[in-house]
Each structure stands twice: as C-alpha cells, then as structure tokens.
Amino acid sequence: MRADTPDLDGGIGLAGPRELGDLRRFSHEAMNTVFEVYAANADAHYAAQAAQAAFALVDRLEGELSRFRPNSDISRINHLTPGESARVGEAALECLLIARHLYDLTDGAFDVAIGTGLPSLEIDADTFLIRATGDGVLVDLGGIGKGYAVDLMAELLEDWGLDRAFVHAGFSSALALESPADCDGWPLTLSDPAERSRVLARLSMRQTALSASGVRKGDHILDPRTGTPVRGRQAAWVALPRPGAATPAGHGLRLAPAAVADALTTAFMVLRVEESAALCARSPGLEAWLLPDGASPGTAELIHFSGPAIAPAIDARETRDSGP
Amino acid sequence: MADEDDKRKGEIPTAPGAPPKLGRRDLLMGLSTVPALGLFGYAWSRQQQYRRGRAAAAAATPAAAADLQEINVALLGAGAQGQVLMEAMLRIPGVRFRAVCDIWTEYNLRRVVNTLKRFKQEPNGYADYREMLDKEKELDAVIVATPDFWHAQHTSAALKAGKHVYCEKEMSNTLEGARSMVLAQRETGKLLQIGHQRRSNPRYLHCYHKLLGEAKLLGRIVTVNGQWNRAVAPDLGAPDRYAIPEATLKQYGFKDMHQFRNWRWYKGLGGGPIVDLGSHQIDIYNWFLGAPPSGVMASGGLLYHDPKTHEWHDTVMVVYDYDTPAGPAKAYYQTQTTNGSQGYYESFMGDQGTLIISESELNYAGQLYRDPNAPAWDDWIQKRYVSAPKEQEAKEQSESGAVADVRESVAPDQHTVPVSLRDPYHQPHLQNFFDAIRGKAALNCPAEIGYESAVSVLKVNDAIDAKCRLPFKPEDFKV
Amino acid sequence: MEATTFERAPMIAITALRVLVGWHFLYEGLTKLTAPSWTAAGYLKQAKGPLAESFRWLTTRPDLLANADLITMWGLTIVGVCLILGLFTRLASLAGIGFILLFYLAAPPFIGYFYAIPSEGSYLIINKNLVELSALVVILLTRSGRFAGIDRIVHVVIRRRRPQLAGA
Numbered sequence: 001m002r003a004d005t006p007d008l009d010g011g012i013g014l015a016g017p018r019e020l021g022d023l024r025r026f027s028h029e030a031m032n033t034v035f036e037v038y039a040a041n042a043d044a045h046y047a048a049q050a051a052q053a054a055f056a057l058v059d060r061l062e063g064e065l066s067r068f069r070p071n072s073d074i075s076r077i078n079h080l081t082p083g084e085s086a087r088v089g090e091a092a093l094e095c096l097l098i099a100r101h102l103y104d105l106t107d108g109a110f111d112v113a114i115g116t117g118l119p120s121l122e123i124d125a126d127t128f129l130i131r132a133t134g135d136g137v138l139v140d141l142g143g144i145g146k147g148y149a150v151d152l153m154a155e156l157l158e159d160w161g162l163d164r165a166f167v168h169a170g171f172s173s174a175l176a177l178e179s180p181a182d183c184d185g186w187p188l189t190l191s192d193p194a195e196r197s198r199v200l201a202r203l204s205m206r207q208t209a210l211s212a213s214g215v216r217k218g219d220h221i222l223d224p225r226t227g228t229p230v231r232g233r234q235a236a237w238v239a240l241p242r243p244g245a246a247t248p249a250g251h252g253l254r255l256a257p258a259a260v261a262d263a264l265t266t267a268f269m270v271l272r273v274e275e276s277a278a279l280c281a282r283s284p285g286l287e288a289w290l291l292p293d294g295a296s297p298g299t300a301e302l303i304h305f306s307g308p309a310i311a312p313a314i315d316a317r318e319t320r321d322s323g324p
Numbered sequence: 325m326a327d328e329d330d331k332r333k334g335e336i337p338t339a340p341g342a343p344p345k346l347g348r349r350d351l352l353m354g355l356s357t358v359p360a361l362g363l364f365g366y367a368w369s370r371q372q373q374y375r376r377g378r379a380a381a382a383a384a385t386p387a388a389a390a391d392l393q394e395i396n397v398a399l400l401g402a403g404a405q406g407q408v409l410m411e412a413m414l415r416i417p418g419v420r421f422r423a424v425c426d427i428w429t430e431y432n433l434r435r436v437v438n439t440l441k442r443f444k445q446e447p448n449g450y451a452d453y454r455e456m457l458d459k460e461k462e463l464d465a466v467i468v469a470t471p472d473f474w475h476a477q478h479t480s481a482a483l484k485a486g487k488h489v490y491c492e493k494e495m496s497n498t499l500e501g502a503r504s505m506v507l508a509q510r511e512t513g514k515l516l517q518i519g520h521q522r523r524s525n526p527r528y529l530h531c532y533h534k535l536l537g538e539a540k541l542l543g544r545i546v547t548v549n550g551q552w553n554r555a556v557a558p559d560l561g562a563p564d565r566y567a568i569p570e571a572t573l574k575q576y577g578f579k580d581m582h583q584f585r586n587w588r589w590y591k592g593l594g595g596g597p598i599v600d601l602g603s604h605q606i607d608i609y610n611w612f613l614g615a616p617p618s619g620v621m622a623s624g625g626l627l628y629h630d631p632k633t634h635e636w637h638d639t640v641m642v643v644y645d646y647d648t649p650a651g652p653a654k655a656y657y658q659t660q661t662t663n664g665s666q667g668y669y670e671s672f673m674g675d676q677g678t679l680i681i682s683e684s685e686l687n688y689a690g691q692l693y694r695d696p697n698a699p700a701w702d703d704w705i706q707k708r709y710v711s712a713p714k715e716q717e718a719k720e721q722s723e724s725g726a727v728a729d730v731r732e733s734v735a736p737d738q739h740t741v742p743v744s745l746r747d748p749y750h751q752p753h754l755q756n757f758f759d760a761i762r763g764k765a766a767l768n769c770p771a772e773i774g775y776e777s778a779v780s781v782l783k784v785n786d787a788i789d790a791k792c793r794l795p796f797k798p799e800d801f802k803v
Numbered sequence: 804m805e806a807t808t809f810e811r812a813p814m815i816a817i818t819a820l821r822v823l824v825g826w827h828f829l830y831e832g833l834t835k836l837t838a839p840s841w842t843a844a845g846y847l848k849q850a851k852g853p854l855a856e857s858f859r860w861l862t863t864r865p866d867l868l869a870n871a872d873l874i875t876m877w878g879l880t881i882v883g884v885c886l887i888l889g890l891f892t893r894l895a896s897l898a899g900i901g902f903i904l905l906f907y908l909a910a911p912p913f914i915g916y917f918y919a920i921p922s923e924g925s926y927l928i929i930n931k932n933l934v935e936l937s938a939l940v941v942i943l944l945t946r947s948g949r950f951a952g953i954d955r956i957v958h959v960v961i962r963r964r965r966p967q968l969a970g971a
Contacts, residue, residue, distance in 0.1 A: 045561075046561060049558055049559065050561065052558055053560075053561070056404075068686075070685040070686070071685050071744075071745050071746050071749070075746065076747070079746065089411055090442065128414070159563050160565075
C-alpha cells in the first residue's frame, strides 16, 4: 500500500501514514475518470463486494446522466424541441435542481448548460417532468454528476456498514466518511497543479466533501456568462461538511454535499475573488481555497476562505423549495 | 443609344438626344426575375411549415397522455432487474404502481417502495406473492422479475388470478416450467410477454423488417457470430445489517444469503451465464434467421471460478445448425466471465453484406458492410433505411506535413443503422406490453415465441453434458 | 452613356445563371439567420491554407467573431436578394465574389487536407466554390441586371433624370 497516492485530475492527494495497513483500495473506470473506494478496518472480501455494488451504482448513474449516452435522461433533454417534455429519473432531477439552485446562487457563473439557456428548462419536481421552452439547450452534468455519484456511493457504503471509508472520482470530487480507527481524519493534501510536488495545504477531514477544479496545461475554462476564457485562476477547492447521518428513508430530497462542492469549485474558477469571498461569507460551513495565477509556476499563494461555522445551508433540500 | 432589341420590337421612338422613356419592355424585363424571389419565398415557407409541424407533433405527445387508460401494475421481484424495469416504467405515462413484492423486505422492498413514493406512487409492500394477489383488487398486470426457478410459479399464479403478466427472461430454468407457463396463458387467455426486450427495440425492429425483410441487404445469411464477454467480478454480496433470516431464505428455496444473491450460478435455481446472457442473443438468432435451430453442439466448463460457489459453466461455446427459409446456416455463440473484451454483440453474415448489432446505443449500435460484389445500396440509402457510407480514411497523417493519399480505404465502407433509442433499454418492450393490454398492439414476444427461445437455450447445458450434437425436432418448439 | 448591346440568348442564359446563384446565396443566408445561434466558429477553427492562422485567431475574439457572423449572415442574404432581383448587380456580384473567396481560402481543396465538416465536390485545386466564383465574375462583367433586372429600370430612370449623362 503506497503511502502517498498520486493526484489524478484535481490537486487533491491522499497522504497516508504507513500505519493505515489494512486499507482496502478498489478502482473502477466510469464517467471518463477513475472512481476509487478506500475502506479502512474492513474485511477484504466484504469490502470488495461493497465496492462492487458501489461501482454498479456509478454505472447506473452514468447511464442516466451522461450526455454521451444516446438514451440517457440528459440526452433526452438535450434533444427536446420547444414545448416538448421528458420524464426523468431521480438522479437527473436532483442534479438539475442542484444545478439550477447554484446557477441562481452564482448568477450564472456555474452553468451546466454553458450559456445555452438553462433557465429555459422548466423543472417540475413533483411530476419529474422537464419541459423545454426554448431551443438548443445543451446540458452537460460533467462536474456535478461525479460529485453526485460520490454522494450516493458514500450512502451505499454506510448501508453496508463500511463507515470508515474514503470515496473519490478522479480526485476531483472526494468524500471522506468516518476516518480510519486511531485517526482524527483522512489525511489529504492540496497541491499546486502546475507543480504537483508543491503541497499547499494539509487537511485532516472526516464527514466532509472536498472538490477540486484545476486548469491543466492548454485547457480553457469558459465563463458561461461571457463565453470568453477565464483568466487569472489556476485552481479552486471547496469543502462542505456532510450533514448528520444519512437522511431517513422517505424524507424527501437527498442531501448531496459532494455534488454541491463540485459545482462550487467550477463556479469559483469563474467568479472573481471578491465574489467568491462573498459567497463563502453567506454559506455556513463552506470552506474554499483559491489559487490565482502566480508570476511564475510554483509561486502562487493560496487564498483561504471559510464561511461562518455550524450547520450547512447549501444542501439539495433548499433547491426543491426554490425551484422555478 | 437605344437597345437593339427595343428597336426591333418597335418601342417608343425617342428623338436622338432626348431622355429615354421607361417603356413597357423595360418594366417587363426589369421585373422579370421577381417571380423567382416569390418562388423562393413559397418554397421557404413550406419548409418552415413542415418544421413547425414536426415540432408541434413532438410537443403534442404529453397531451395524449392525459386520456390514456391507466394500468395498475404490481412489481413481483424488486432486485436488480426489478429496479431496472421500475425505472423504465416510471418514464412511461399511464402506469400506476399498486404493489411491490419481495422477500428481502428490509432492503430491496423498502428501497423500491420509498423510491416509488417519491414519484407520488403509493404501492403496498408484500413479502408473499400469494398474499399480494389475494389482497390487491385493482390490479391489471404483474411484472415478474424474480429468479428463474420462480418464474413458472409466479407467472401461473398471476395469470390464474386474472392478471396480464410481463415475465423476465429466461422464461424458466426448466422446460417443464416454461411449458406450464404457456399452458397457463392459453388456459386463462391473459397476455403473457416474455422479457426479451430487443424484440421491441426500434433498431432491431428496423433491421428485421426493413433491412432483412424488405431490402434483403445481407442477401442469404449463412453464418452468424455472437458473444457476451464479461470481466471477472467478485460474487454479489449484501450489507451485513440487512441479512435475511435463514428461515425465510429456506422457505423460498435458498440455502443461504450467498445463494440468494448469486442464484444464477446454482443448479436448480438458474442456468449460468449461457442462460442469463445467451438467452437474449440466441432469441435474436432465431428471430432474424426466421427459424428455430435444428441442432446444437456445445462445450463448456467451470474454467476459472470457485466450484464451491459456482455450479454452472463460466465459459461456454456453442454451435447451432439452422434450416432457414433461405437455406442452411450455422451460428456460433460464446459467453465467458473472465474477460470483457468487445463486450456483447451479434453479427449476421450474408453473401451480400454483414450486420453487426447490439442492444447498446454506444458500442456496435448497428454497423453494416456491403460485400463489393453486391448490388449498390443507393436506393436504400435514399429511403434512409441505411446511412450513407462513412469512408474509412487513411490512418497515417504525419505531423511534419508529409502528404498521404486522400482516399485510401483501409476498410470496407461502413454504413450505420439510422435509428436510435432515446429511452431506457427496457422501455419499448414494456410499452409494447401496456399497449397490448390497451388493445392497441400485438405482443412482440408472446409466450409461444419465448418458449422457442427457452428450448433453444436450455438445450445448451444438456449438449455440454452429452458431449455430442443434439438434434431438435420441430415438435420440440411447440407446446 | 456607354453602349449597352445585349445579345438575347446568351443574356437570358446569364440571367438564369444570376438567379440560380442568387437563390443559393439567399438560401445560405436565410438558413443561418433562422438557425438558433449560428456561428462560423466551427469552419474557422478548422481552416487550412494560407490564411488559416488569421481565421483561427478570429475565433478567439468573440466580439469580432459576432460581427463577422452578422456580416456573413446578412451579407449572404442581401447578395442573394440583389442577384435574384438584378438590383445593384455589379456590387452584389463583387460582394459575392468576396465571400466565396474567403470561403475558398478557408478550406482550399488541395491534396492532403482533411476536414471534419465534409466539403462537397473537391477536385484537386478546383472546387465548387471556385466554379460559383467564376459564375459571379461572368455575371459581373456582363451586367446582367441591366438586361433583365431592376437595374434596368433604375438605369432608365437615372438616364431620364440626368439627361446630361445620356449620349456619348
């Protein structure tokens, strides 16, 4: 078991002390990245079966949410003509509600339709019907979908009794459940995407979702509000605490901190520093790190924000009330 | 100076040096091309009208749902496949879930009932199917998604209780079971659809009716190839805290929790991968070739997995003989659970072309290749039965600017099937079932057809044991 | 005023040519105008040939790109209408030649170039763009609008109003 696991997409790393001897690690390719489950203090065979069930869940979600699957819910939405409706499943509805809530919250900086007109989609949370009032809306749940999958995987692992676990999707969306025995939290590192060996922060997290957004060489992130490439930001990280225990069954909309964190990191890549700070100040429990462009690679300074402490306010339940 | 033409036509004579008058000819010639603009406008508005009509038709479908006769269904079996069917049904308008039945009350039953509640359905939960059939008075149909060895009993009970039944494939793990289902259907006169969902898949239907039936694009199909390869996976487990009491498991025919979760691998419960996976594709073989097989030869074994937890073969290779209306044919099929390369597909090879198809919208979604000696497919391309060929361009394109020949073909031109499915895979087949209940359609896979496939598939395990070719008699496929 | 002598049959043929080319331009322009958010970005990004750099650069400037899109959409439409009606034929022909030249240079059909958006009819150095371009040159030089088009009416009206232009 390697002590330091390398970064994949984002600038998050899992730095394990060598004492995490019985850490079980399982990988699975889906959604164009690698999902991993780390289970601590667990029986190897049982953990393997649990991980397999979690990965089957991810595959099912990909089938419903990926715009690259011609018969997914999202593809169906992307092919609606004005006036036409499509009935979607739970996953698609919850992701769209979260997306819509964050679109409003960030004034369009986070836009799953990337400027093609997300507000023109009418979302009816009671009947699970999505109605297109305009033409040409193209929804891409790329970032938010992985976070959502991570949230659901975490719930499944808890169902299986694997409370001490860490789940991530390509390290750009991660969720720490309970920490391994004898540890206060999962040891995570944030590093400079331009210089991976440069560790910017060391965190110890439990029951928290952590998401990363970074610009790799040659990539451009477009600001959905203007259509122009974003400048001046190299990376953004967002941490959101996981609320209490899993919601009792039948309680209404699921809380999805990893999905929300995923969306927020994308938004923070686009928003100006002041706007990001303002958003953090309004959101209890939210913690964010921004890495602006430095003078030369490896010299940028990390900016850290945290919102007021205590209960999280950004959760999917709110999005249901504030639906269009 | 005036135009020569004008002079000839004897236009208004003007004195030399005097300003010319705007004569009739000038006006006529001047405006002569305006009608072209009019014609353009007319053609354009016609096209816009057509487009708007198409859009209106698409938007009109939700209105049709309002006066749809609602069908009350019960889901019998809320496991993995039951949940897949539930997801598909949730997207079909006019379906009302009245009941869900599963012996895993603490886990699957509860989760499915809660999911349905979020969709504003209020189903009752049951552990025992007989109790459900007794108590549920307003039930039109039962969806059976329990393990194969329960299919016969569940289906017959539901039919005899006066309900239409959609039963997952394989019809049963035994011939007697399958036969009893056909007899029960005949006796009760209710509808019984077997869950070979490709029979309602728009792409498969297009291939069967248009490409094979009408255009006969492949010519005479002589050989068929098919496979379903799956990578190694651990046995299915279950969350410790939701274990089912041993007494309950035994009551329903399971030795322990492990067998409950992995019934497909056990003799007497399932038939192994050849039945789980091969069922679908061998059914397509029979369908597209237009005949059931005349003989089967097979070899299989448990080459890799643990014999303590796997009783059936994990690797099977089959050769079928067919006497099709067009002539004899042979079909190869394999299934394995140690390597997933190239996944699943069926390949029909005729003397004039090849069709490679699978249920997936992503891989092998319908590729056609024309034999160079076959007549051109231009007419069929015009009619949009098949797409225009995508010419294969040369792979080598060096960065330095060295130029390769533009049109070097490295492979025969590939056509695709221009039909796609925008709904979950099982939706069209369930929709067909509900349409048949409403009297608007015929079943695409009624019990008799399901029985033919069951006979074809179940014989494979016999052939593996017999280690020789087993013939089929035509009577074998009839009940 | 110069002598305008027209031979009947060739001029009818050239007028027909003018209307057809105009129809094509009008169609291209209108489909882009009525399509939701059409942009030339796709074609520009794949530009090849001598001006490829400039075309690609244009896609990085969304403000300029928006103007270019507008000019293209409206330009094609107006050129089309003018050609069909035979109004300001020479100007329209010139503008049309300009457009086609740009399109041609963005995707010259030389051997070894491949395009994701397939272009119709490439025949080594020549392609249909070039053929249409030369059609416009013929229309330009033969002033077909004067023969059968609104230009004819305009021409006569002008000659009426300015007698001093008449003669010679």
